[in-house]
Amino acid sequence: MIPAASKQAPQGLVLEDPLQYLSRKQLVEFRRGQVIYSEDQRADGIYLLTSGRVIVSAPASDGSEIVLDIYRADQFFGHTGLLGLQHRGERAVALERSSAMFWNVDEIEDQIEKHPRLGVALVQVLLLRNTEFAQRIESMANEKTPERVAHILLRFADTLGDESSDGSVRMPPLTHQTISNCIGTSREIVTFQMNRLRQLGYMRYSRRGIELYCDALRDRLRQGPLE
Numbered sequence: 001m002i003p004a005a006s007k008q009a010p011q012g013l014v015l016e017d018p019l020q021y022l023s024r025k026q027l028v029e030f031r032r033g034q035v036i037y038s039e040d041q042r043a044d045g046i047y048l049l050t051s052g053r054v055i056v057s058a059p060a061s062d063g064s065e066i067v068l069d070i071y072r073a074d075q076f077f078g079h080t081g082l083l084g085l086q087h088r089g090e091r092a093v094a095l096e097r098s099s100a101m102f103w104n105v106d107e108i109e110d111q112i113e114k115h116p117r118l119g120v121a122l123v124q125v126l127l128l129r130n131t132e133f134a135q136r137i138e139s140m141a142n143e144k145t146p147e148r149v150a151h152i153l154l155r156f157a158d159t160l161g162d163e164s165s166d167g168s169v170r171m172p173p174l175t176h177q178t179i180s181n182c183i184g185t186s187r188e189i190v191t192f193q194m195n196r197l198r199q200l201g202y203m204r205y206s207r208r209g210i211e212l213y214c215d216a217l218r219d220r221l222r223q224g225p226l227e
Contacts, residue, residue, distance in 0.1 A: 015121070015124055016117055016118075016120050016121035016124060017121060018076070018118060018121040018122055018125065019048075020115075020117075020118075020121075021111055021114075021115035021117060021118035021121065022048075022103060022108075022111060022118065023107075023111065024101070025101040025102060025103060026101075027050060027099045027100065027101060028099065028100055028101070028102055029097075029098075029099050030052070030054075030094040030097070030098045030099065030100070031094065031097060032094055032095065032096050032097055033093065033094065034093065034094045035091060035092070035093055036054065036078075036092040036093065036094060036100075037078065037088060037091065037092050038088070038091050039058070039059060039087060039088060039089055039090060039091055040087050040088075041087070041088050042085070042086055042087065042088070043078075043080045043081045043082075043083055043084060043085040043086075043087070043088045044081060044084070044104050044105055045078070045081045045082075045102055045103050045104035045105055045107070045108070046076055046077075046078050046079060046081045046082055046102070046103055046108070046122075047076065047077050047078045047081075047092075047100045047101065047102050048074075048075070048076050048100060048101045048102075049071050049072065049073055049074070049075050049076075049077060049098060049099075049100050050073055050074075050099045050100055050101060051073050051097075051098055051099045052072075052073070052094060052095070052096045052097055052098025052099065053070060053071065053072050053094070053095040053096055053098065053160070053172060054070070054071045054077055054092050054093065054094055054095060054098055054100075055067060055069075055070050055071075055092070055093050055095050055178070056068045056069050056070075056071070056077055056078070056090055056091070056092045057090065057091055057093075057181065058089060058090040058091070064181070065181050066181060066182075066184075067178055067181040067182045068090060068133075069159075070095070070156065070159075070160060070174075070178075071159075072159065072160050075159070076125055077092060078092060079125070079126055079129055081105070082105065082108070082122065082126070084105055095172075108122070132155070136152075136155075136182075136183075139151050139152075139183075140183060140184055144225060144227065145183075145185055145189055145193060146193055146196070146225065146226035146227055147221065147225060147226060148183040148185070149179065149183065149190060149193040149194065149197070150193075150197065150202075150217055150221060150226060151221075152179060152182050152183050153179075153197075153203070153210070153212055153217075154212070154214055154217060154218065156171055156174065156210075157169040157171055157210075157212045157214050158214075160172060161212070164211065167213060167215070168203075168204075168211040168212060168213050168214075169211070169212050169213075169214050170209055170210070170211050171209060171210050171212070172209055172210075173205070173206075173207055173208060173209050173210065174210060176190040176191045176194060177190075179194075196226075197217075201213070201216075202216055202217045202220070203217075
């Protein structure tokens with residue numbers, strides 16, 4: 001079972017599966033809204049989400065919240081846990097009833113000694129995450145809000161969504177505030193851009209979820225700015 005984030009790997013890259021080398025652990029259950037770890041907690045391990053969804057965020061200097069990512073089953077999260085920092089600097093919260101496996105740093109180091117390829121697998125996981133963050137930073141620096149909204153929706157469609165029979169990708173509901181905290185803009189601007197994308201036929205959304213026509217939206221973005 002290769003983590004879901006692996007489908008974002010560059011074409012032709014052969015990925016190691018960390019679960020070939022990590023021992024299975026007892027599942028830890030989290031209720032909806034439960035804090036899994038907080039900013040001041042020591043970074044002492046990494047999680048693999050086995051069911052549910054988890055949002056990871058960090059505080060901004062102005063007191064607002066920056067959404068770093070949202071994870072679904074078969075994805076690793078809490079990557080800062082591999083650094084052994086005194087403080088994680090981020091918070092993970094279960095968006096719904098969820099379960100996960102957890103390995104502390106000592107367990108990971110022990111497994112790497114026995115299976116060196118595990119080190120390669122975890123480095124690949126971290127590098128893919130760094131690449132994704134770099135792309136988001138580039139988008140925030142160089143793109144206007146319409147494109148930033150479109151690209152974050154496409155990313156969540158890739159990582160959280162499932163294909164539907166009509167060609168759209170259906171993903172769980174995301175609040176406009178959550179999306180705004182991902183791309184550094186206001187909730188009102190996100191609402192405006194979401195409505196615009198819906199009017200243009202690229203998406204449908206309700207409290208039950210979001211349906212995005214990814215191929216059509218990507219084709220439109222290749223033509224130039226959405227404005």
